[in-house]
Amino acid sequence: MDDGSGLDRFDRAILEVLAVEGRISLTELGRRVGLTKSPAQARLKRLEAAGVIRGYRALMDPIRLGRDHVAFVEVKLTDTREAALAAFNAGVLAIPEVEQCHLIAGNFDYLLKVRTRSMADYRRVLAERISALPHLAQTSTYVAMQAVKEEGFTAT
Structure with a gap:
């Protein structure tokens, strides 16, 4: 059926x-x-x-590869017209530490999942890469203490 x-x-x-x-x-x-x-x-x-x-x-197991620091980043943009979103999307795709990026309907525009080796590495990625993204107005970071469930998509 x-x-x-x-x-x-x-x-x-x-x-x-x-x-x-x-x-x-x-x-x-x-x-x-x-x-x-x-x-x-x-x-x-x-x-x-x-x-x-x-x-x-x-x-792969990110912990065994030394990439066990996970941060979720709320991103607000200065402009949400299509050209601005496309520019932001292109910029995010060039940052290997950004594991996931979702356009969100809510109080912020994007939610990023960023995986690094340490807090120091995350601070560097935030300061040098994420903060340089086009049309970025503000970020808020939430550090994950433990992954309770991380799975891939299934067909059900």
Whole structure:
């Protein structure tokens, strides 16, 4: 049964398995979702071609890589017209420490998730990179003390 997304139960099952085990073999993927290898492979290729699956990557543990300092930054802009938003977006994309950036409807314009090695590194990124972004008026920083839940997106 289609839920309006164009994805049926087999497509959703494939996405659920891949969200947890991206390196699974096609034979095992098919077995888990109730298909043989060929139909599973055809559906996987279709999901990739349609852009539902954008790619595959390794999930790394940022703590083991020494990047366990997380700050959330509220950003207010001086201008929120489309050109200003586009300039800000382009600037954020060039800052590797910004792990996520969301345009927000609320009392501020953007919410950034910034991951660094330490508070000193964060202060440097804030002072030298974030504060230099176009149309920036004000920031407010909230330091995360513990990640209770950090997961990737799933199809359900």
